[in-house]
Amino acid sequence: MRYAVKRVGSFAVTMLLVAVLTFAAFSVVSGDPAQRLLGTSATPERLAALREELGLNAPAPERFLKWLGGFFTGDLGVSFSYKQPVSELLGSKLPVTLTLTAMSFLLIVLFSFPLGLIPSGAGGRFIGGVRAAFNQLSMAAPPFVLGVGISWICGVVLRMFTPGAFPDPGTDPAGELRYLLFPAVSMAVPRVAMTVRMLRSGVESELHKDYVRAAAARGASGAFILRRHVLRNVLASSVTFLGQTMAEIVGAGVVIEQVFAVPGLGRLLISSVLTRDYPVVQAAVVLLAFWVCLAGAAADLVNRLADPRLRAEHKA
Amino acid sequence: MLEVQELTVRFHSAETPAVNGVSFSVPTGGIFGLVGESGSGKTATALSIAGLLDCAAASVSGRILLDGVDLLSLSSKERRRLAGKEIGVVFQEPAAAMDPLMRIGRQVEETLLLHGRFSAAERKKKALAALAEAELPDPERVYRSYPHELSGGMLQRSMIAAALILRPKLLLLDEPTTALDVTVQAQILSLLGRLNAEQGVSMLLISHDLRVVGRLCPTAAVMKDGRLVETGETEALFRAPRHPYTKKLVASVPGGEYNGA
Ligand SMILES: Nc1ncnc2c1ncn2[C@@H]1O[C@H](COP(=O)(O)OP(=O)(O)OP(=O)(O)O)[C@@H](O)[C@H]1O
Numbered sequence: 001m002r003y004a005v006k007r008v009g010s011f012a013v014t015m016l017l018v019a020v021l022t023f024a025a026f027s028v029v030s031g032d033p034a035q036r037l038l039g040t041s042a043t044p045e046r047l048a049a050l051r052e053e054l055g056l057n058a059p060a061p062e063r064f065l066k067w068l069g070g071f072f073t074g075d076l077g078v079s080f081s082y083k084q085p086v087s088e089l090l091g092s093k094l095p096v097t098l099t100l101t102a103m104s105f106l107l108i109v110l111f112s113f114p115l116g117l118i119p120s121g122a123g124g125r126f127i128g129g130v131r132a133a134f135n136q137l138s139m140a141a142p143p144f145v146l147g148v149g150i151s152w153i154c155g156v157v158l159r160m161f162t163p164g165a166f167p168d169p170g171t172d173p174a175g176e177l178r179y180l181l182f183p184a185v186s187m188a189v190p191r192v193a194m195t196v197r198m199l200r201s202g203v204e205s206e207l208h209k210d211y212v213r214a215a216a217a218r219g220a221s222g223a224f225i226l227r228r229h230v231l232r233n234v235l236a237s238s239v240t241f242l243g244q245t246m247a248e249i250v251g252a253g254v255v256i257e258q259v260f261a262v263p264g265l266g267r268l269l270i271s272s273v274l275t276r277d278y279p280v281v282q283a284a285v286v287l288l289a290f291w292v293c294l295a296g297a298a299a300d301l302v303n304r305l306a307d308p309r310l311r312a313e314h315k316a
Numbered sequence: 317m318l319e320v321q322e323l324t325v326r327f328h329s330a331e332t333p334a335v336n337g338v339s340f341s342v343p344t345g346g347i348f349g350l351v352g353e354s355g356s357g358k359t360a361t362a363l364s365i366a367g368l369l370d371c372a373a374a375s376v377s378g379r380i381l382l383d384g385v386d387l388l389s390l391s392s393k394e395r396r397r398l399a400g401k402e403i404g405v406v407f408q409e410p411a412a413a414m415d416p417l418m419r420i421g422r423q424v425e426e427t428l429l430l431h432g433r434f435s436a437a438e439r440k441k442k443a444l445a446a447l448a449e450a451e452l453p454d455p456e457r458v459y460r461s462y463p464h465e466l467s468g469g470m471l472q473r474s475m476i477a478a479a480l481i482l483r484p485k486l487l488l489l490d491e492p493t494t495a496l497d498v499t500v501q502a503q504i505l506s507l508l509g510r511l512n513a514e515q516g517v518s519m520l521l522i523s524h525d526l527r528v529v530g531r532l533c534p535t536a537a538v539m540k541d542g543r544l545v546e547t548g549e550t551e552a553l554f555r556a557p558r559h560p561y562t563k564k565l566v567a568s569v570p571g572g573e574y575n576g577a
């Protein structure tokens with residue numbers, strides 16, 4: 001219980017820090033939004049009126065608190081370029097990005113666990129071959145090149161989907177999933193290779209531990225030891241890595257949405273940076289950071305459930 | 317009951333054999349000691365008797381007769397049938413020899429899961445009895461504990477309980493007290509002496525410490541660089557060591573005197 005309080009506390013502090021930095025970077029440093037909205041030809045009276053309306057005359061700390069409160073009340077201001085409430089805008093993009101991230105993560109788990117945990121002997125040459133293919137693919141190309149490659153081969157050459165033709169939100173859920181599969185795969189492939197390597201070295205190091213030998217001394221076969229002892233230990237030790245992978249996908253998603261023209265949070269973020277739509281940028285950055293922190297917290301939680309030693313450590 | 321003849325263990329990665337033509341025997345119901353400094357090949361000897369050396373890493377030759385059957389002539393499946401049932405093993409580091417994520421009880425009763433059909437209730441009953449037999453206070457609590465919740469001494473008692481749960485003929489003890497502090501060492505040794513006397517399980521006790529062997533073993537062998545340099549009654553080894561290496565070992569024992577069995 002005390003652990004939960006501590007964990008929530010550190011979560012809150014991290015998020016507060018992110019919010020302060022984001023606000024400082026975009027609100028304080030970036031100049032006058034009223035000027036940006038009205039252009040250089042605006043009269044001083046209109047500028048003053050708009051500043052008043054946007055609440056820009058208040059001191060920075062006050063504006064910060066008001067903005068921070070907006071994350072709870074949903075009032076995050078209005079987008080400069082879309083003339084739409086920021087929360088509405090983000091809310092409409094969030095599901096696509098969530099789906100993309102979840103799909104990619106699921107693909108990583110679905111492929112890397114069997115490839116990493118089934119011993120080389122059991123699956124024989126086939127599994128070895130698939131593993132080598134993932135390794136080659138991921139070493140041959142950095143993720144965004146892989147994205148461009150997949151987009152070109154699957155989209156343009158094989159016509160498995162039409163790059164850029166993402167279905168209108170809500171009209172075609174199956175079509176959305178189909179479209180998202182390709183960016184999700186592009187993000188997953190290099191991470192599958194990494195995760196497989198991590199799992200295999202985890203299995204390797206567990207197999208050299210004394211408890212494996214002790215189980216063998218009781219008459220346990222290799223398969224029995226793997227199933228009953230080694231897998232649990234490897235999984236417990238890989239949770240943190242998976243949490244980091246989740247965080248990485250969130251970051252990689254920003255770029256990959258751009259490559260595949262996926263109308264998600266990442267794409268909104270980049271276009272808002274380009275148009276200096278600061279209310280949107282600020283809120284999107286905090287939202288993505290929140291997500292990354294959430295992945296970390298979830299990893300910690302699962303870790304504690306899996307490993308009794310951690311539970312004891314934090315109780316003390 | 318256990319007769320080791322010309323045992324030789326060669327790790328493929330090493331030039332010289334880790335065990336080189338070693339012969340000794342453990343009498344039925346007796347305790348035989350194996351002393352030697354670090355790297356002399358004690359663990360390699362124990363692991364080859366237990367069948368725990370990976371064929372890919374080492375080759376084992378010679379004969380290991382358990383009640384007349386040469387273990388080295390058995391298939392790996394046949395050896396697994398003996399492991400835990402006829403031969404129990406206790407390792408040096410009790411904390412490392414336990415799966416950190418699994419409760420002690422499930423590890424102690426694992427041998428039952430692997431040999432024969434026991435219901436969950438029977439397994440638990442036998443595990444609690446084995447823990448009590450290893451003189452653990454409050455076996456119920458130990459049964460439910462995770463390894464990190466117990467002291468080294470309690471873990472080693474649990475390991476002994478696990479190794480003896482099916483009443484094997486032979487118990488291999490590879491430095492069972494080295495990782496423990498002195499008072500706990502003495503307790504574990506007297507526990508082993510009692511179990512030997514009461515259950516009649518034969519034991520091979522390995523240690524680098526002559527005193528440990530002196531306390532329990534009527535007969536012992538001294539090992540150096542993979543070879544046995546001297547074998548005989550432990551008392552004689554202490555009183556009149558013939559080999560210079562044995563003399564050195566005896567001289568290194570504080571007090572220098574034989575005060576064992
Ligand atoms: N897996 C291995 N691969 C290669 N050489 C090994 C391996 N295990 C042990 N050896 C070598 O075999 C020799 C005997 O090792 P062994 O572990 O049997 O010694 P020991 O008497 O048990 O020593 P200790 O007191 O340190 O436990 C050593 O020289 C060691 O370096």
Ligand SMILES: [Mg+2]
Binds near residue numbers: 490491
């Ligand atoms: Mg050893």
